[in-house]
Amino acid sequence: MSVFLAKRLATLLATLAVASVLVFAVLELLPGNVAQVILGETATPEAVAALEKKLGLDQPPLTRYRHWIGGLLSGRTAASYSYGTPTAELxxxxxQVTVPLATxxxxxxxxxxLALGIYAAARHRKAGDLGVMALSQLGIAIPNFWFAILLILAFAVKLQWFSAGGFPGWTEDDGGGLWDGLQSLLLPAVALAVVQAAILARVxxxxxxxxxxxxxxxxxxxKGLSARATLWRHxxxxAMIPVLTIMGLQFANLITGTIVVENVFVLPGIGRLVFQAIANRDLVVVRDVVMLLVAVVVIVNxxxxVLxxxxDPRLKASDA
Structure with missing residues (x-):
């Protein structure tokens, strides 16, 4: 087991290292000047050059990369160009919104x-099985952002059971509360869950x-064991071995896939933060958020x- 863990851990660290280089390099190649965007088109070249020096943009790329990685490893992150706040705090x-939403x-x-998949398997090649498979195929085909808009029209506009967007906060001091916060996340969670549930049901x-x-x-x-008892006991x-694998990957996808849905529901989560950072060319925030999402996917994998x-001990034995 120790050899298996060592190999997987080495793969994790190597993946993170390669991903950090790719993330930094891609953002470096993007056209445009951050200092120019911040100061506006009417800024003088001298003012732009002064702001570039203040932000450290005049340094060589390799130096900036070392500072970035060194800061991440030591728990220090650069300040956002737009907010003036360390990206870690942002x-x-x-x-606090994205993780509860994904959960x-x-x-x-x-x-x-699990309910639909087990139901379909227990009625293999019968009407119930065909119905579940048809519903799952439809669920896979529906884009979650389009389904999110339908949920807003049905439950926020027509029935007025939920708000169309926004997040009141988790505490009364923020103007909300636990129940209010969960209510505001329910429709976005359903929009995200439909596609993932359809895939997992088929698996x-x-x-x-x-x-x-x-x-x-x-x-x-x-030996006389009933079909129901055989299903639940044996x-x-x-059957949960491949299902467990897919569930882990899906949770990582839910964390990274909230960008569009959070913007549809105007939720102040990671997705909306990175969307606003891209619009403002706040590459410090974009870089750290993307690296965080990459790390989440790699760590979940x-x-x-390990699970x-x-x-399945056969995997451990064959990998030793």
């Missing part, structure tokens, strides 16, 4: 997908059907690999 503040969406995804159905064809399942049935435990090895 990101932590916005994660709520993942909970909805898990409940819907769950396929995994359960495959396990139900195994010899040990036929043996359990031959099939699901073995690492955790999934996969714990659930």
């Amino acid at each position: 990101i932590v503040e916005r994660l 709520l969406a993942m909970a909805l995804t898990t409940v819907l997908a 769950t159905r396929s995994a359960v059907v495959d396990v139900m064809r195994e010899d040990f399942v036929r043996t359990a049935r031959a 099939v699901l435990r073995n 690492f955790v999934v690999d 996969y090895a714990l659930v």
Whole structure:
């Protein structure tokens, strides 16, 4: 197990290192001048040059890269060009919306997908199975931003059960509260969960059907165990291995995929922060947010690999 973990950890660190170089290089190649954007088109060349020096933009790219990575490793981040606040403070503040949103969406995804997938597998090649597969195909085809707009029209405009957008805050001091905050995240979470639930339902159905064809399942049935008992005692435990992998990857995708939905619902999360930073050419914020999202995906993959090895010892043995 130690060799397996060492290999996966080395892969994680190498991926993060390569990703940091790519993120920095891509942003360096973007056209435009940050100092010019901040000062406006009427700024004099002298003023632009002075601001470039103040922001450190006059330094060589390699020096700026070293300062950036050194700051991240030591827990110090540069100040945002637009907000004048360290990017770490901005990101932590916005994660208070994005992480609960992704968690709520993942909970909805898990409940819907497992229920529909198991239901379809238990009725393999019957009307229920065909209906679930048709619904899942429709869910995969629907863009989440378009579905988000439909949810707003139906539940905010027509029925007026929810607000059309905005976030009141988690505390009464902010003008909201726990219940108000959850209500404002429910529609965005549903919009995010539909596509993910459709994918996971199909994976769950396929995994359960495959396990139900195994010899040990036929043996359990031959011994007199009912179909329901066989499903819950033997099939699901073995079928959850690929499902667990997909769930881990989906949670990472939900964290990184909130940009569009947060802007549709005007939620002050990571997605809206990076959207505004791009509009303002605040490349310090864009760089740190993108690197954070890359790190989330890589770390979640690492955790999934470890959990996969714990659930399926064959993977650990073959990788040793």
